[in-house]
Amino acid sequence: MSARLSLLGITRSFPGTTVLDGCDLELQIGEVVSVRGASGTGKSTLLNIAGLLDTPNAGSIAIDGTVVPSKASAGLRAGLRAKHIGFVFQGFHLLPEFNVLENVLLPVRANGGNEADRQRADALLDRVGLNQRRKAAVQTLSGGEAQRVALCRALVRKPPLILADEPTGNLDPHTADEVLQLLLELAREDGSSVLLVTHDPRIAASADRRSELRDGRLHDLD
Amino acid sequence: MLVPYFALRYLRRRRMAWLALAAVALTVWVSVLVLGVMEGWVSFTRVQVRASESDISLRSSEGILASRAVDTILTKHPSVVAAAPFIATPAPMVSEDRSGSKRMIPIHAQGVDWQADRAINRLNDAWLHPRPGLELSAPPLEADERGTGFITQDCRAWLPLAGLETLGGLAGLPVPLPPRASRFRAGLIVGRELMYEQGGRLRMGSPVAITLPDQKGGRLGSVRLEISDTVGTGVLEIDRYAAIMPLASAQRLTDQDDRRHRNGGPKVDGYRMRVSPDADLEQVRSELLSDSDLVSAVQGSRARIDLWHEIRGNAVRLLEINLRTLRIVMIVLQALCIFTVAAVFSTLVAEKRHDIGVLIGIGVHPWRVIAIFLLASTLACVGGGLLGWGAGWGALALINPLSEWTGWTLFPQQVFYTSEAPIHFDWRTPASFIALQAGIGLVSALIPAIRAGLINPVDTIREAG
Ligand SMILES: Nc1ncnc2c1ncn2[C@@H]1O[C@H](COP(=O)(O)OP(=O)(O)OP(=O)(O)O)[C@@H](O)[C@H]1O
Ligand SMILES: [Mg+2]
Numbered sequence: 001m002s003a004r005l006s007l008l009g010i011t012r013s014f015p016g017t018t019v020l021d022g023c024d025l026e027l028q029i030g031e032v033v034s035v036r037g038a039s040g041t042g043k044s045t046l047l048n049i050a051g052l053l054d055t056p057n058a059g060s061i062a063i064d065g066t067v068v069p070s071k072a073s074a075g076l077r078a079g080l081r082a083k084h085i086g087f088v089f090q091g092f093h094l095l096p097e098f099n100v101l102e103n104v105l106l107p108v109r110a111n112g113g114n115e116a117d118r119q120r121a122d123a124l125l126d127r128v129g130l131n132q133r134r135k136a137a138v139q140t141l142s143g144g145e146a147q148r149v150a151l152c153r154a155l156v157r158k159p160p161l162i163l164a165d166e167p168t169g170n171l172d173p174h175t176a177d178e179v180l181q182l183l184l185e186l187a188r189e190d191g192s193s194v195l196l197v198t199h200d201p202r203i204a205a206s207a208d209r210r211s212e213l214r215d216g217r218l219h220d221l222d
Numbered sequence: 223m224l225v226p227y228f229a230l231r232y233l234r235r236r237r238m239a240w241l242a243l244a245a246v247a248l249t250v251w252v253s254v255l256v257l258g259v260m261e262g263w264v265s266f267t268r269v270q271v272r273a274s275e276s277d278i279s280l281r282s283s284e285g286i287l288a289s290r291a292v293d294t295i296l297t298k299h300p301s302v303v304a305a306a307p308f309i310a311t312p313a314p315m316v317s318e319d320r321s322g323s324k325r326m327i328p329i330h331a332q333g334v335d336w337q338a339d340r341a342i343n344r345l346n347d348a349w350l351h352p353r354p355g356l357e358l359s360a361p362p363l364e365a366d367e368r369g370t371g372f373i374t375q376d377c378r379a380w381l382p383l384a385g386l387e388t389l390g391g392l393a394g395l396p397v398p399l400p401p402r403a404s405r406f407r408a409g410l411i412v413g414r415e416l417m418y419e420q421g422g423r424l425r426m427g428s429p430v431a432i433t434l435p436d437q438k439g440g441r442l443g444s445v446r447l448e449i450s451d452t453v454g455t456g457v458l459e460i461d462r463y464a465a466i467m468p469l470a471s472a473q474r475l476t477d478q479d480d481r482r483h484r485n486g487g488p489k490v491d492g493y494r495m496r497v498s499p500d501a502d503l504e505q506v507r508s509e510l511l512s513d514s515d516l517v518s519a520v521q522g523s524r525a526r527i528d529l530w531h532e533i534r535g536n537a538v539r540l541l542e543i544n545l546r547t548l549r550i551v552m553i554v555l556q557a558l559c560i561f562t563v564a565a566v567f568s569t570l571v572a573e574k575r576h577d578i579g580v581l582i583g584i585g586v587h588p589w590r591v592i593a594i595f596l597l598a599s600t601l602a603c604v605g606g607g608l609l610g611w612g613a614g615w616g617a618l619a620l621i622n623p624l625s626e627w628t629g630w631t632l633f634p635q636q637v638f639y640t641s642e643a644p645i646h647f648d649w650r651t652p653a654s655f656i657a658l659q660a661g662i663g664l665v666s667a668l669i670p671a672i673r674a675g676l677i678n679p680v681d682t683i684r685e686a687g
Contacts, residue, residue: 044684053583053680075587082585089683093580097235110224110586153584 002065004029004193005050005161010059011216012045019045020056021216025195027161032184032194034204037213043197044090044165046213050195051085051163052077063161082111086159086192088167088183092146094138094153101125101134104152117156124152128182144175151179155186162187162194168203176200225590228581229598232574233605238566239598243606245562246659250610251617253552254652258618259632260548261651262644264541270455273343275534276306278503280510281492282525285478288469288490295515296493301501302510306338307490309472315465316431319423327420329412329465331432333472333490336372342496345371345466349455350411372409372468374427374448409450411466417452419462424449432465434475443475457537492525503529556658559603563666567599571670578674579682588675595671596664603663607656614652618645 005027012020019042027033037043048054049061052068061068063084068077086107094103104125108117125131128148138146147167154162164183168176180196180203187194196207204210210221233239286292288307296305313331318324339345350371410430417424424430428449436442447467454461469490473479478489497506507527510516531538571578578591621643625631632643 048680048683053683074582075589078582078585078587080585081583085585087583091683093576093583093683095577095580097231097577106581107584109227110581110584110590112223 002062003027004031004064005195006062006065007046007050008060008062010046010049010056010061012042012049012054012056018216020049022059023213023217025050025211025218027193027195029160029193030188030191031209032187032196032207033209033211034207035195035197035211035213035218036199036204037197041213042216043213046218047163047165047195047197051087052081082107084159084161086154086157086162088147088150088154088162088164090166090170092143092150092170094141094146094149096137096139098138099134100130100136100138100141100149103138103149104156106153107157111157113157120158121152121156124155124186127186128152143170144172144179147171147175147179148182151183151186155190155192158190158192160192162192164194164196164198166197166199168198168200173200177202181206224586225593225597228594229601232570232594233598233602236570236573238570238573239602242559242563242566242599242602243609246559246603246606246662247609247613249555249559250607250652250655250659251613252610253555253655254611254614255617257545257548257552257651258614258645258647259621259643260541260545261646261648264538264545265646266644267456267541268538270457271534271537272530273346274349274455274457274460275530276342276344276494277497278507278510278527278529279308279492279494279533280516280520280525280527282520282523283491284523285485285489286492286520286523286525287486288473288488289519292493292516292519295513295519296495296510298515299506299510299513301497301506303496303498304338304341305493305495306342306344307335307469307493308339309333309469309476309478309491311434311472311476311491313432313434313465313475316433317420317423317428318430325420325423327416328463329416329432330459330463331434331472331475332464332466333469333475334466335469339494342494344494345411345453349453350451371451372411374406374409374450407446407448408468408471410447411451411453411464412449413461413464414452414454415458415461416463416465417449426450432467432475434477436477442477443479445471445475447471457534459534459537552655553658556655556662559659559662560666563599563603563663564670566602567595567667567670568673570598571595571674574674575677576682576685578677579679582677583679583683591677592671592675595667595674599667599671600660600663603659604656607652607659611652611656615647618647621645 003026005025007023007025010020010023011018023046025033035043035046045054049056052061055070060070063080068080095106098106101121104121105113105118108121122131125134128151130145130148130152133141133145138149141149147170151167162183167183168179171179177200180198180200184194184206196203198204211218212221280286280296293305293307296302310330310332313329315327315329315331316324317327334345336345407429412424426449429446430449431444431446433444434442445467453464453466467475470479473488473490478485480486480488497503507529510527581591582588621632622645625643
């Protein structure tokens with residue numbers, strides 16, 4: 001069985017620095033892998049590449065065993081993202097002009113979702129305890145609430161691969177804990193694989209595998 | 223789904239987008255209003271010219287025998303509604319004022335049959351004006367204060383008395399009557415501007431004489447007439463030169479009354495015809511020319527048939543050129559919206575950079591992002607266009623009531639013999655502007671939209687994070 005996501009020899013350099021240097025990663029179906037690393041080591045860069053938002057200078061990416069062409073167009077990569085990947089970012093990145101439910105339904109709308117998707121959005125908001133605020137403007141949400149909405153948005157279409165980049169960086173430790181537990185719980189229910197950047201050792205402990213990004217490569221910690 | 227959803231949302235929530243809409247609405251409003259009035263003038267003039275010259279006319283320089291037969295042959299054609307005989311010739315008119323001084327005025331003498339001419343829509347009530355010298359902005363005059371057609375004032379005053387006399391005669395009771403003028407002159411209808419230009423020399427009841435010289439220095443014919451009415455059509459050549467007299471007077475003037483019994487009857491210069499409005503004039507002409515009855519009736523007279531626009535089309539063409547120029551100006555005006563719309567959408571895209579980054583990030587194809595902004599700008603422009611259309615027609619409908627209410631007239635009555643702005647509602651004008659605006663919407667948002675499609679989600683995520 002092929003891995004959900006495999007990165008092979010990923011190299012990414014910016015003018016003056018090489019951030020990733022032959023980085024490898026295999027993420028199995030349903031596996032949760034945590035990544036930690038000092039600031040500026042390239043964790044976000046790695047996730048952007050894994051999420052097909054950014055293209056590496058060298059190396060190959062395969063999703064479910066299918067190699068993404070290195071010259072893939074922006075449109076093709078967008079299509080693959082829509083099909084396979086859910087993002088949770090450090091910032092919440094909700095759209096200010098839309099209410100809570102509309103934000104959650106964004107991926108559904110973008111991909112012509114059906115009634116089942118809508119029910120799932122409702123169920124997810126229930127799970128994160130925000131069903132009462134489904135019509136609320138997102139500006140009125142607290143940080144924790146906003147991140148939970150972002151979580152629902154990432155999960156609404158049951159993406160096989162979830163990429164979470166320090167999703168709790170802006171939250172207090174207690175709320176951060178809660179949100180991450182929720183993320184992992186929901187991901188496990190759907191059988192999604194998760195690549196999670198976090199500094200919190202307790203969260204990292206609940207991952208199937210822990211790794212650290214150092215010198216442009218991932219090193220297993222277990 | 224996503225594209226219209228976002229396009230409508232951005233249009234509704236962003237005041238910015240309303241600016242584009244307002245700019246387009248204003249431009250279309252102005253264009254619809256201006257062209258509506260201009261088109262009104264063109265059709266007004268076309269109707270005036272066409273009616274004064276009639277739709278088509280059969281004419282011959284040698285004269286056509288004035289017989290009922292020609293009349294019947296012409297009206298036999300299914301498209302010819304009515305025909306009226308006429309005589310038309312330039313001539314000098316001599317007017318004599320009270321002190322006996324004479325003045326010669328060049329005129330265009332016309333002889334017509336009153337009934338027949340009214341049947342082809344010439345000499346209609348709208349053109350036969352109340353007596354000159356009265357304030358034009360005064361309310362319309364009663365029927366008996368108007369000009370009296372070919373019947374002179376003296377004759378009209380005497381007519382009821384003549385009726386009384388007849389009645390009295392029948393009753394066997396002789397009633398004393400004032401003595402009747404030895405002979406009434408025929409009435410003459412002159413153009414209103416001609417009347418004004420003579421500054422009081424010519425007025426209702428003024429006696430005039432028209433004499434036509436022949437080629438040998440003698441005179442072909444001469445008539446004495448009395449001004450009994452005026453005609454004002456807004457068409458310069460008529461209002462300035464026309465002197466319309468009864469057909470019999472004109473026949474005497476042009477020596478076509480067959481006094482010498484050489485021609486086998488009185489002649490006319492030709493026949494004017496009114497044609498049903500949907501008829502193809504060219505076709506009517508060729509059908510009439512191949513009518514064997516007509517050919518034999520006008521045999522040897524070198525008769526030909528002219529269409530109205532061949533004789534007097536330039537009056538209309540002049541306005542049409544103006545209309546065309548205005549249209550070009552208005553199209554250029556529409557094009558100015560490109561800048562407003564482009565500016566608005568550049569700003570909108572800049573404002574929504576983050577949204578766009580997120581959309582592309584979650585897997586929306588860049589083409590669909592481009593489509594969002596193109597659709598939004600097209601909708602704004604078409605919406606603005608529709609608004610401008612409605613407002614434009616509303617304003618057109620209000621022009622005349624408003625000018626009546628405020629007393630402020632857009633067009634001087636003295637020039638066109640109507641203070642109303644002739645307005646014309648042609649849906650094709652606003653529709654073509656809206657189509658143009660749709661194109662402008664697409665073109666002007668193209669560059670901002672493509673910029674939006676090229677936004678790199680990594681950048682926007684970093685910016686906001
Ligand atoms: N577009 C870019 N141009 C130049 N340098 C860049 C660019 N993007 C990232 N970098 C550099 O690459 C390095 C890695 O950045 P990255 O954001 O991946 O770090 P990180 O591990 O996520 O850090 P943090 O924990 O603070 O989020 C940094 O030194 C950053 O300055
Ligand atoms: Mg980072």
